[in-house]
Amino acid sequence: MMIPNKYQAYHDQTVGQCSKCDPKGFIQKGRAYVPCACYLQYIQLKKLHDSGLPKSYWNKPIKDFNGDKKALEAVQDYIKKMPSNLTKGIGLYLYGNPGIGKTLLSSYIVRAALRQNIDTRFYFFTDILNTFTESWHDDDARNEVESNIINSDLLIIDDLGREFKSNKKLHEAILDSVVRGRASQLRPVIITSNYDILDVKETYGHGIVDLFKESLIVVPVKGNSYRKNEMEDKQK
Numbered sequence: 001m002m003i004p005n006k007y008q009a010y011h012d013q014t015v016g017q018c019s020k021c022d023p024k025g026f027i028q029k030g031r032a033y034v035p036c037a038c039y040l041q042y043i044q045l046k047k048l049h050d051s052g053l054p055k056s057y058w059n060k061p062i063k064d065f066n067g068d069k070k071a072l073e074a075v076q077d078y079i080k081k082m083p084s085n086l087t088k089g090i091g092l093y094l095y096g097n098p099g100i101g102k103t104l105l106s107s108y109i110v111r112a113a114l115r116q117n118i119d120t121r122f123y124f125f126t127d128i129l130n131t132f133t134e135s136w137h138d139d140d141a142r143n144e145v146e147s148n149i150i151n152s153d154l155l156i157i158d159d160l161g162r163e164f165k166s167n168k169k170l171h172e173a174i175l176d177s178v179v180r181g182r183a184s185q186l187r188p189v190i191i192t193s194n195y196d197i198l199d200v201k202e203t204y205g206h207g208i209v210d211l212f213k214e215s216l217i218v219v220p221v222k223g224n225s226y227r228k229n230e231m232e233d234k235q236k
Contacts, residue, residue, distance in 0.1 A: 010045035014038045032217065052122040052148075053156075057107035057118060063138045065108075067101035073220040075105045078217070079112040086118065086153060088220035089186030093212055095193045102192040106156050109190055125160045125175075132174045150181050160193035172204045179208065183215045185234040191216065 003011045010087060021027045021036035022099075028034075035043075048058050054217075071094065078085060078092055092109075094102045113120040123131075128149060128183060134141035157178070161207060176206050182189055193200070201209045212218070 006049065006129060007042075007046050007075070010202050011042055011051065014042040014045065024184045040065070043195055044114065049215075051110055051114060051120050053110045057104060057129070058111075060107065061105060065101065065104065067104070067223070068096075068221050068223045071101075071105060071219055074219045075108055075219070082113065082118070084114060086188060086207075087186070089183060089188050089215055091188035091216045092190045093193070093197075093218045094214040094221050095196055095218070096223075097225075098194055100221050100227035102221050103158050106158060106190050106192050109154075110156060113154050119146045120156070122158065123149065124154040124162075125157050126163045127173055128157065128178065129163055129171060132177075133170075149178060151187070154188055154190070155182060156190045156192075158192050160191050161195045161199070166168075168203070172208065175204055176208055179211045179215070180193040183211060189216065196220075 007062070015025045015036075017040045018024070018036060018038035021038060025036055025042070026033040027036045035125035041161065048055075061073075062076070074092070075094075079111075086097070092106075094105055096102060110120050110122055131141050131144055131149065135145045155178075179189055191212075197212070199207060200212065
């Protein structure tokens with residue numbers, strides 16, 4: 001089986017190191033061959049790669065989260081009700097100060113969704129802006145907008161508001177296009193931001209806020225810097 005270069009390392013560290021399966025990736029049960037645990041792990045790594053979730057978030061256990069417990073409970077409740085939320089097109093808006101675990105919380109949703117074979121994509125908002133503008137003259141970028149940003153089952157937009165405010169109207173139009181386009185198809189969006197709803201209104205307009213209220217559960221994330229606490233733990 002030919003392994004694409006972008007997946008080769010994942011194959012080598014899972015199937016390539018397994019001594020239990022023959023042929024590689026499958027084990028025999030009776031007259032049939034079934035996927036070995038190493039192959040299932042390889043498939044999960046491929047999904048994580050394709051989702052766009054940064055590698056630093058691939059293996060962080062939800063039980064180790066030491067940030068805002070109420071926000072964590074809201075995320076766990078969302079994961080528990082994932083099938084219903086996807087059917088109804090319900091997403092989350094996680095907001096709070098920098099470094100308090102908003103992206104980490106969203107990563108738990110990504111990983112839970114992938115385990116349920118839900119087509120999930122993670123983008124920083126700056127990357128969405130870049131992909132949209134490239135799509136005006138590039139077919140690959142246009143296909144990425146359509147397949148990943150607009151039509152994936154679940155989209156995570158990270159760090160809304162961190163983009164350089166060089167073209168406010170353009171950014172507002174792209175955000176509106178993504179959220180409205182997905183809402184019309186009942187495709188949920190998870191958004192993280194330092195902005196509260198009032199900041200969103202002042203930056204992107206009341207139309208965006210109305211869209212958020214229709215399709216997103218607003219979850220404040222409070223507490224001290226999660227990144228600072230994590231770094232201090234590593235230095236102990």
